[in-house]
Amino acid sequence: MSLKAHAQGSTCPPTKPGVLRLYSMRFCPFAHRTRLVLHHKNIPHEVVNVNLKDKPDWFLALNPLGNAPVLQIDDKIVVESTATSEWLDDVYPENRLQPSDPYRRAWDRVLLEYMGKLTNGFYSAAGSPAAELQGKLDEIMKHFQFFEDKLRERGEGPFFGGSKPCMFDFFFWPTFERYPALAILQDSPAARLDPQRFPKLTALGKAMERLPAVKAAGLDAEKHSVFIKGYLAGKPDYDLFLEE
Ligand SMILES: N[C@@H](CCC(=O)N[C@@H](CS)C(=O)NCC(=O)O)C(=O)O
Structure with missing residues (x-):
């Protein structure tokens, strides 16, 4: 199936019985979470990309919220990155990603809430005037410090899940993968994550980059920066870098 984004006026490719489908956008950090889970668990699926500026x-009939990601199989539809990922983990329980320990599970939920601050901070800094950048970077570094401290408290590593990635690792990764794009977009070495200050996050990044799912679902910082630049200018190119 073509990876080109479907816009207003397009026809939805016909679904097939028993075939899981992800409605996605190639540069969406939220759909990226679901794609990571699909790849990590080797779940067969097809992808239909959507033009989110011209839906x-x-x-919209599938998801009145109008957001990617959306999963569909037969008469079932699940939306939202967290709900879709957890649903996949429940339906495909092998290689389980959600912690079984209730305390750990509760804390991973807290980390997820906090994650929003980092993601918002990242996009806000990416589009920030130069004069406001340092203040935004200071905020972002505070958020990174929170996650660095949590990794250190857990004491295991390299993942939030310990020696193996857990669901929160895949919820965290899309923003972390995009973060180096900030230094490119703002032409600011100050935006780089200092490995001396954040050794645990640096080790996490290296371990994540080795995962086949991360390799299969990811993009490099340069490509992220090109998309984000267009997005911030109000002209996102959803088919960027596609060769078809
Ligand atoms: N809370 C949602 C957020 C998803 C989201 O915001 N996706 C963006 C693309 S990255 C989207 O679909 N935006 C639609 C729009 O901007 O109208 C989730 O976790 O899935």
Whole structure:
């Protein structure tokens, strides 16, 4: 199936019985979470990409919130990155990603809430005037410090899940993968994550980059920066770098 984004006026490719489908956008950090889980668990699926600036009516009928990601199989539809990822983990329980320990599970939920601050801080800094950048970077570094401290408290590593990635690692990764794009977009070495100050996060990044799912679902910082630049200018190119 073509990876080109479907816009208003397009036809939704016909679904097939028993085939899991992800409605996605290639540069969306939230759909990226679901894609990571799909790849990590080797779950067979097909992908339909959507133009989120010019959404087809059929996409809005599937998800009135109008957001990617959306999963669909037969008469079941699940939306939101967290709900879709957890649903996949429950339906495909092998290689479980959600912690079984209730205390750990509760804390991973807290980390997820906190994650929003980092993601918002990242996009806000990416589009920030130069004069406001340092203040935004100071905020971002505070958020990174929170996660650095949590990794240190857990004492295991390199992942939030210990020696193996857990669901929160895959919720965290899309923003972390994009973060180096900030130094490119703002032409600011100060935006780089200092490995001396953040050794645990640096080790996490290296371990994540070795995972086949991360390799399969990821993009490099340069490519992220090109998309984000267009997005911030109000002209996202959803088909960027596609060769078809
Ligand atoms: N809370 C949602 C957020 C998803 C989201 O915001 N996705 C963006 C793309 S990265 C989107 O679909 N935006 C639609 C729009 O901007 O209208 C989740 O976790 O899945």
